[in-house]
Amino acid sequence: MTTSATIVKTASDLHRQDLAGTHKRTEVESQAPSEDTLRAYDRDGYVILKGLLSPIVRQTAERALRDLLGPTGRNNFEGFNTQRAYALLAKTRALDPLVAHPQILGMLKARLHAEPLLSACLAINIGPGEAPQIAHADDGFYPDMRPDARHGLSVIWAFDPFTTENGATRAWPGSHLWPADREPSNSDDWRPAVMEPGDALVFHGGLWHAGGENTTTDGRLALTAQYCAPWLRTQENMSLSTPPEIVRTLDAPLPSLLGYQIHPPFMGHVNGMHPNRLLDQS
Ligand SMILES: O=C(O)CCC(=O)C(=O)O
Numbered sequence: 001m002t003t004s005a006t007i008v009k010t011a012s013d014l015h016r017q018d019l020a021g022t023h024k025r026t027e028v029e030s031q032a033p034s035e036d037t038l039r040a041y042d043r044d045g046y047v048i049l050k051g052l053l054s055p056i057v058r059q060t061a062e063r064a065l066r067d068l069l070g071p072t073g074r075n076n077f078e079g080f081n082t083q084r085a086y087a088l089l090a091k092t093r094a095l096d097p098l099v100a101h102p103q104i105l106g107m108l109k110a111r112l113h114a115e116p117l118l119s120a121c122l123a124i125n126i127g128p129g130e131a132p133q134i135a136h137a138d139d140g141f142y143p144d145m146r147p148d149a150r151h152g153l154s155v156i157w158a159f160d161p162f163t164t165e166n167g168a169t170r171a172w173p174g175s176h177l178w179p180a181d182r183e184p185s186n187s188d189d190w191r192p193a194v195m196e197p198g199d200a201l202v203f204h205g206g207l208w209h210a211g212g213e214n215t216t217t218d219g220r221l222a223l224t225a226q227y228c229a230p231w232l233r234t235q236e237n238m239s240l241s242t243p244p245e246i247v248r249t250l251d252a253p254l255p256s257l258l259g260y261q262i263h264p265p266f267m268g269h270v271n272g273m274h275p276n277r278l279l280d281q282s
Contacts, residue, residue: 008265018262020269023276026252030105038110045176046193046203049103053157053198057097062159062197064094065123065223072127079211081130083219085123087241089250089258095121098157099225100253107202108227112153118257119152119228120235125221126167130214135172135184138226139205141235145180152205152228158195159221167214168192169201169222176206184208230263239275248279255279 008014033041040047053061068085078084088095098104099121108116119138139151162168170190175182184190192212193201203209205228214220228234239259247255255261260275262268270278 014265017264018274019265020262020272020274023274028100028105028253029102030109031102032106033103033110037107041107041111041202041204044171044173045207046171046173046201046209048193048195049107049200049202050196051198052101052103052200053098058159058198060094061098061157061223062221064092065125065159065221068092069123069125076131077134077136079124079126079130079133081127081214082211083123083125083127086121086236088121088123088223089118089238089254090242090246095223096250096254098223099257100251101200104155104200104202104225105253108153111204112150112227113229115230115253115256115261115263116153116227117230117232117234117259117261118225118236118238119232120224120226122236123221123223124156124211125219126211126214127219128214128217130167130211132170132213133211135170135190135208135210137175137206137208142232145206147177147179147206149206150229151232152226154203154205154224154226156193156201156203157223157225158199158201159197159223160219161197162193162195162199162220162222163216164192164194164212165214166216166218167212167220168194170210170212171201171203172208175208176204178206178208227257230261231267234259244278 069083070085073079138154172184
C-alpha cells in the first residue's frame, strides 16, 4: 500500500497547510455584512444588527437562559447584583442558532477570521441596583492591544429592551483605535447600546465597553458570545466544559468554534491528528 506524503517546501507553506491529518470539511452558511455595517464597525468599533431572530428562536433561547441563570456575581466585575451562567453549550441547544448565526459568521469572516474559536459564551442578567461595570476591552485579556490586532470580536444579544436606565451596554465609540495605554476617562463619553430583544451588538475586541448601571426594578438579560482568533487561548476552556459526547451531536461550525479544528499547521491536534477524529470514534 502506498501513502501520499505531504511535502512542505517553505516555512510560509507551514502556515497554509493543515499537517495534522486533515478531516472532511462542511461548508457553513454565512451572510456577508453590508458595506454600511462594516463602515460603522470600522469607525466606531461596534454596530447594532437589528431583529436577527425569529420569535420562536428568540423565545426558546430566552427561556433556556432564564432557567440556567446562576447566583449573583462573586466580584464587582461579574456584578454583585448580576446573575451569570457559563458553559452554556454543554447545557442547552437553544443557543446554537445565535452562536452560529449566519450574520454573525459573516461578520467574523469579514473582520476576525473565517475559522475563529468561541472564547466565551455566557448569560448576563444585570439586576436592579447594579452599579456600572468597570470599563474594559475583551482583548485586554491578551498582552498585545495594538489597535490593528485582530484578536477578538464579541456579540451581546438583547433579550430585554436595553435602555440607559436598565444597564444597556456602554460603548466608547472609536476606542478600538486608541493606543494601548489609553483608557476611558471619567468624562463619560460613552454611548448606551439601546436595543430591542433580538438585536445584537457586535463589537471589536479592542472596544472599551461596560455593562451599564441598572436603576430600574427589572433585570436586563443578555447572552454574550465572544470569539477569538484560532491561535489564541479562549477565556472559557470550551473543550473541557463541553464533553465530546455533546460536541459529536452538533452541526458545523459549532464543533470548530469549540476547538475541534486545526489552525495550520498543527495547532489543536490530538495525538498528532485532527481533533475531529475523536468525534468519529463511537
Ligand atoms: O452585560 C454587558 O452589557 C457587558 C458585560 C461585559 O462586557 C462583560 O461582563 O465582560
